[in-house]
Amino acid sequence: MSALPKIAIIGAGPSGLTLANILQRHQIPFTVYESDASPHARNQGGSLDLHPDGGQLAIREAGLWAAFTAHARPESDVLKVVKNDGEVLWDGNGPDARAVPEAERFAHRPEIDRQALMQLLLEPLAPAAVRWGRKLQEVVPAAGGTYELHFVGGVVETGFELVVGADGAWSRVRQLLTDVKPYYSGISIVELWALNADEKNPWLSQYVGKGSCFSFGEGRTIQAQRVGDGSIRTYACLRKPESFLKDCGIDWTKPETARKEYVERYFDDCGEDLKRMILESEDELIPRTLYMLPVGFRWESRPGVTLLGDAAHLMTPFAGVGVNAAMTDSLDLGRSIVGYTETPHEKSLVDVVKDYDLRLFPHGERFAQKTMNSMNKHFSATGSEELVRRLRAAHGK
CATH class of the missing domain: 3.30.9.30 (D-Amino Acid Oxidase; Chain A, domain 2)
Structure with a gap:
């Protein structure tokens, strides 16, 4: 096994905590730093739908499938579509409902509350693995290719060989990689x-x-x-x-x-x-x-620094793919780090980060383009009708 790198994960959202669980499952040490004072410092938002080939796959890799099925709500994978004038075009609760066999309850896109997802991702982690109330101010390059983390209040942590920015829309880690900022x-x-x-x-x-x-x-x-x-x-x-x-x-x-x-x-x-x-x-x-962030956003890969989720490909919620993209990032990077520690001499950590970035860019672009396309359709005069056409085609109606 390669010498284990000192890893910092900035942000205790779905992407940061998913990566943390994958690393912990393989006995790879890390520390998560989160600006919130506690898991209950603010409301975590509404519900998320996790896709079988996205968030669900990452949950399985993290060893949390049983916990997920206990919290998720497959019955909430139901849509009702209404024209702006009030005409109901599709109702998955009534005439357009479809029976789902018990064996297929999680085969589609079950909903899970953001708070419940955070809870199930936090519960397996060692208490000392997540440090609350640490608002990152700056990532500073240091000797030997390592990085220092400077936090608001004067706290400094040193010696990190890998800093993972899972710190959302206004990521401080991203500032080390690019000057590009989110736009309205x-x-x-x-x-x-x-x-x-x-x-x-x-x-x-x-x-x-x-x-x-x-x-x-x-x-x-x-x-x-x-x-x-x-x-x-x-x-x-x-x-x-x-x-x-x-x-x-x-x-x-x-x-x-x-x-x-x-x-x-x-x-x-x-x-x-x-x-x-x-x-x-x-x-x-x-x-x-x-x-x-712009569709197709990317950065010049830098040794020891990379991004996950909204920090890497911030998008609007109008395609429902943001958390799935984020957790897919975590799955990919987690597997890459595990492979690096278990196969000495095959790749350097620099190569691991660069290869991950190169896979992330087209993956993030696909999700971002899908979101942009969906947003434009939703805010069009025939948005409801177009969604119903897709639903009918998917259900063979």
Whole structure:
């Protein structure tokens, strides 16, 4: 076995923690550094669908399949598609439902809550393996081809032979590889929550259904998603300039009036049920601007430094592939590091990183291009109809 390199993983999101589990399973030491103070410092977001050849494959490699099946919700792999005028074009909860044999429950794209995914990825790790409250300020090249990590507050960690940036959209690690930064995608969204929807709002629970409800149209979409804690999250999205959420004149600090103004100005001609989804999601309101890295983004490979997930190929959520791309990165890099430690003299660590980067670039580009194509279709006048055509073809209807 080769001498084990000193490895730092920056970021305790799905990609960083998946890589950590793969390395731990092969007794390869590492340390994860995360800026959040604890796993519960902030809400982790809604649900994710893990694909058999993407996130699910990485979960299996990490030895966590049993834990995944205990947390995942295969029954939520259901779609409802509605035109902006309210006409239901497809309903996987009703007339378009399909029976799934028990043996195939995980053969498609089961949903798992982000919080549950984080929990199952954290539980197997040694407590000392993840250091919370470490916000990276800078990665600094040091003697002998190693790197220093400088954290906010003056803490410095030294001697790393491999630094893996899994630190998201505004990655500090990426700054060591390129000057390229994310740019505005053209899409702004308002995220709204309805907690305990089954009890507090049975109508909303029934209307959205067991999984997701999508409505696509020219320059706008409305998307709702069921979460495992019983809540429903609705995303009312617009194609607008980057400053829209600041300049539109709506006071987002007053959610009740903000919801009404937002609907009246930008969704008033939508179907009544779609407007009701927005208006009755009363428990939280979060305005967001969406950013992305260029399709085909790549960097000059550098010894001892590489990227995973959003740090490497940030994309919008409109194809549902981001976490699968990220966990596929982790799977590839994890296997590469394991191979390096188990087959001495075949490759240097420099070669391992370079080869991984060269595989990552086309893989990331495919996902990013798919996302760009999906985003453009979703925000087109026939977005809902096009999605239903694809669903009917896939189901032989």
